[in-house]
Amino acid sequence: PFYLLVLLPGGGNGTGFGRCGPCDPELCPEPRGCRAGLVPDRCGCCAECGNLEGQACDPGARARFYGLCGTGLRCQADRAAGGEQEEEEVCVCEQQGALCGSDGTTYLNLCRFREAAFSDPELRTAGMGPCRTAPVIKVAPKDQVNGSGSIMLFLCEVFAFPMALVDWRKDGRDVVLPGDDPHISVQARGGPLRFELSSWLQIEGAEPADSGTYRCIARNELGSVSASAVLGVLGAGETHLGGEELILSNLSFLSVRPEELSSERKQLLDDL
Numbered sequence: 001p002f003y004l005l006v007l008l009p010g011g012g013n014g015t016g017f018g019r020c021g022p023c024d025p026e027l028c029p030e031p032r033g034c035r036a037g038l039v040p041d042r043c044g045c046c047a048e049c050g051n052l053e054g055q056a057c058d059p060g061a062r063a064r065f066y067g068l069c070g071t072g073l074r075c076q077a078d079r080a081a082g083g084e085q086e087e088e089e090v091c092v093c094e095q096q097g098a099l100c101g102s103d104g105t106t107y108l109n110l111c112r113f114r115e116a117a118f119s120d121p122e123l124r125t126a127g128m129g130p131c132r133t134a135p136v137i138k139v140a141p142k143d144q145v146n147g148s149g150s151i152m153l154f155l156c157e158v159f160a161f162p163m164a165l166v167d168w169r170k171d172g173r174d175v176v177l178p179g180d181d182p183h184i185s186v187q188a189r190g191g192p193l194r195f196e197l198s199s200w201l202q203i204e205g206a207e208p209a210d211s212g213t214y215r216c217i218a219r220n221e222l223g224s225v226s227a228s229a230v231l232g233v234l235g236a237g238e239t240h241l242g243g244e245e246l247i248l249s250n251l252s253f254l255s256v257r258p259e260e261l262s263s264e265r266k267q268l269l270d271d272l
Contacts, residue, residue: 020045035118036070036091036111039063053111057091072111098194100131106161108194130195134223135160138196141216141229148235152203156216156227159196164218166199171212177201206233 020043028046031038036050042063050070051057057075058064069075069091077087093111100106102124107113117123139157146152158164168177168186178184178201188199197218203210215228 034070035115036073039068039070051091052115053091053093053109055091057089059089070111072114097128098130099128100126102126104131104133106130106133106195130161132222133159133161135164135218135220135225137216137218137225137227140227141201141214143230143232145232145234146206148207148233150206150233152206152210152231152233154201154214154216154229154231156199156201156218157192157196158199158216158218158225159193160218160220160222161195162220162222163190163195164197164220166197166216166218168199168201169215169217172215177214203231206231208233208235 023043023045025045031047031049034049036052038047039050040046040063041048044062048063048067050073051067052070053073055069056066057069058066059075061068066089072094073091074094075089076092078090093109095110097110098106098108099110099113101113101116102122103116103120104126105116107116113123113125136159137156138159139155141154141156144152144154154168156166156168158166166188169175170177178186183204183206185202185204186199187202188197190196191198199216201214201216211231211233213228213230215226217224217226219225
């Protein structure tokens, strides 16, 4: 039988396959688009783009497979992976703490700011800590239709600093939900990201009388914002969806298919 041997060239500008040969800096290719700066390649001869925050990396001072972390980043085990799987090293920003950019955007750390500044040379820091901002609704509640007796959920995710207060109302009324209605509940918690608040309204055993427009209202000292969604509850004999379709329609507040749920939103479901 015949075998095909594939040989991969080594790093730097070495002449051997899989080995580092004599270094000639003039033969090194010029790295482009390096948002995390430059780092030495595997052979320590040429420069290459450093890995960004969250990317896999090689620990130590020498690149072997994934490459080295860029400026202001260190390679450490990903604690978020958890489980029985072997922990993977990823690049983590050494200087944590939010800062406010001159564009009015809050950057979660200095590394995120540097990435943005690479594309916008005019970008400057306006101050340490998050930018003061009126509430912004990141995930708005979604319209839903389901049958009587089902559990309905509306989700509203808000970013603001100072932190926003969020309440729910129905059909333009002044009554803040849940009021004294025992089958309606409202819960909230911080997250899924920093400086965000997730609030959800739950209706257990929904009936046609629960149909209407539900509004999420977020406010702080700098302003307020709202978003609404329409709920339709079908009476007996009106349900035209199959059982599985009814379950999936209850997940419409997540704006994604169930198999695509992020870990943060899966946690929200687990907490209900």
